[in-house]
Amino acid sequence: MSEPQSTLTDRFGRRITYVRMSVTDRCDFRCVYCMDEKMTFVPREQLLTLEEMARLGKAFVQLGVHKIRLTGGEPLTRRNVMQLFNDLGHLDGLNDFTLTTNGSQLPKYAQQLKDAGVTRINISLDTLDAQRFADLTRIGKIEQTLDGIDAAIAAGFDRIKLNAVILKNRNHDEIIPLVDFARDKGIDISFIEEMPLGVISDHDRAEVYYSSDDILRDIREKYDLQAIGATTGGPSKYYQSADSDTRVGFISPHSHNFCDDCNRVRVTAEGRLLLCLGQEHSVDLRRVLRANPLDDAPLLAALQDAMQIKPKGHEFDLNAKPILFRHMSATGG
Numbered sequence: 001m002s003e004p005q006s007t008l009t010d011r012f013g014r015r016i017t018y019v020r021m022s023v024t025d026r027c028d029f030r031c032v033y034c035m036d037e038k039m040t041f042v043p044r045e046q047l048l049t050l051e052e053m054a055r056l057g058k059a060f061v062q063l064g065v066h067k068i069r070l071t072g073g074e075p076l077t078r079r080n081v082m083q084l085f086n087d088l089g090h091l092d093g094l095n096d097f098t099l100t101t102n103g104s105q106l107p108k109y110a111q112q113l114k115d116a117g118v119t120r121i122n123i124s125l126d127t128l129d130a131q132r133f134a135d136l137t138r139i140g141k142i143e144q145t146l147d148g149i150d151a152a153i154a155a156g157f158d159r160i161k162l163n164a165v166i167l168k169n170r171n172h173d174e175i176i177p178l179v180d181f182a183r184d185k186g187i188d189i190s191f192i193e194e195m196p197l198g199v200i201s202d203h204d205r206a207e208v209y210y211s212s213d214d215i216l217r218d219i220r221e222k223y224d225l226q227a228i229g230a231t232t233g234g235p236s237k238y239y240q241s242a243d244s245d246t247r248v249g250f251i252s253p254h255s256h257n258f259c260d261d262c263n264r265v266r267v268t269a270e271g272r273l274l275l276c277l278g279q280e281h282s283v284d285l286r287r288v289l290r291a292n293p294l295d296d297a298p299l300l301a302a303l304q305d306a307m308q309i310k311p312k313g314h315e316f317d318l319n320a321k322p323i324l325f326r327h328m329s330a331t332g333g
Contacts, residue, residue, distance in 0.1 A: 007064035008303060010275075010310040014262055018067040019060045021053060022269045023081060027074040029102050030138035031124070033165050033194050048271045050080060052289050054087035056267065057094075059299050067096040069122075073269070076105035082112055089117025096232070098122065100163070103148030104140070110151040120159045120232070121152050122190075127171045128181060136171070153185060159232070161188040161249070166215055167208040175218045183246045190236050190249035191215045212252040219248065235264075265310070273303070275310035283309075 008016035025042050027034075048056070057068055068088060075081060076099075089097055096119055103123040106113075113121070125145055127133050133142040152160050162182055166172050175191070182189040193212060216239070219225055225239035225248055236249035266274040271286030283306040285299070292298045 006300075006304065008060075008265075008307055010307040012310075012312060014310075015064070016263055016265055016307065016310075017065055018069070018264045019057070019065050020069045020071055020264065020266045021057065022071050022073065022267065023050075023053060023075045023084065024073040024078045024269050026077060027072060027102070028077055028104055029074065029140040031102075031126075031140075031165075032136055032138065033167070042270050046270045046286075048269065048286055048289070050078075050084045050087075052271065052286070053084055053267075055289065055296070056271075056285060056299070057084075057088045058091060059296055059303060061091050061093045062296075063300060063303060066093060067098065068094060069098040069100060071100040074102050074104065075099065076101055076109050082109070082116065085113060085116040085118060096120065098232075100124070101148070102137075102140070103145035103152070106148030106151045110148070110155040114155040114157060119157065120161070121157050122161045122163050123149055123152065124164075125149070125162045125178070125181075126164050126166075127174055128177055129174070132171060132174075149185065149187075153187070159188060160185075161190055161232075161247075163190050163192055165192045165194055166210045167194065168210040170208060172210045172214075172218075175215055176222055179219055179223065179246075179248060182248075183244050186245065188238075188247040188249065190251055192251040193253055212250040216250065235262075265306075273306055275306060281309045281311055 010016065024047065060068065070084070070088075072078075085099075088094065094117075097117050098120045099113060099118055100122045101124070103125070106121075106123070110121075123145065126136050128142070130142045133140060133145075149160070149162075162178065164171075164175075164178050166175065178189060191212060194209065216225065223241045223244075225241050228238050228240050228247070230238045230240075230247060235251050235253075237252070238247045238249045240247050262276075267285065268274060271284065271289065273283040273285050275281040275283075283302060285302065288299050288302045
């Protein structure tokens with residue numbers, strides 16, 4: 001593919017090369033930091049169709065995006081979702097095609113995803129204790145995710161990474177066991193500070209906050225982690241010890257703001273382009289897609305125009321009101 005005729009560059013000179021697309025806000029788990037216990041989901045008729053998502057993904061690639069992550073909710077619960085993976089997976093110019101999942105459906109889909117062109121998979125795993133897993137996910141069974149991890153390893157993706165959200169006095173005592181597990185499996189792991197998105201009733205976010213610095217300190221009690229220059233195109237900062245290929249990443253929206261070099265935008269399952277994870281600046285792409293079903297020029301123009309309202313940063317504050325209008329499941333995990 002030749003160089004795109006134009007690119008997506010915001011008013012701060014940041015070039016957008018990475019898009020996270022949510023295919024559904026629904027999930028077969030109900031993780032306490034992602035959803036409230038009683039959720040209202042987007043009516044299905046308001047979601048983008050899989051064909052519209054494929055069209056949108058192709059438009060982003062035409063404008064220089066070379067990394068797309070499909071996410072949710074749990075993306076693999078959407079009916080016929082493999083159609084979308086197959087449509088996007090072999091786009092010329094898409095170098096990194098990634099999935100974020102809770103792993104529950106990977107025993108069924110892992111090999112199909114690899115065949116469709118998915119290069120990397122991120123799997124959410126916050127605990128290795130079965131009862132604690134049930135408590136954190138409300139309805140999940142740890143065996144589903146563990147089997148999914150093994151299925152992904154067997155399929156042979158370029159990289160597999162665990163994502164763990166650490167909550168003080170909930171699972172912060174499992175940091176070392178989670179690292180040990182990743183090392184034993186020969187996969188990577190990232191620790192994520194909780195994002196203040198949506199009103200939740202399970203816990204006070206400020207009280208359970210456990211910073212990336214705290215996590216790194218805990219890990220260094222056992223392993224000599226040193227910073228490395230590896231990147232997957234997102235906000236993770238990676239560390240590694242000399243005795244293992246496992247990379248340990250940190251996503252730190254509170255303790256180490258990563259906005260200055262932001263190269264990302266998100267699209268919700270109903271087609272709203274979010275210019276920032278923690279701000280409300282957005283554009284209705286569903287309207288553009290449906291008003292111009294046979295002409296991509298207005299869509300390409302809308303994407304480029306949207307760059308002018310991308311804010312400088314998210315300004316998360318654990319002690320302030322959360323972003324009320326969307327939970328993490330609606331934003332795209």
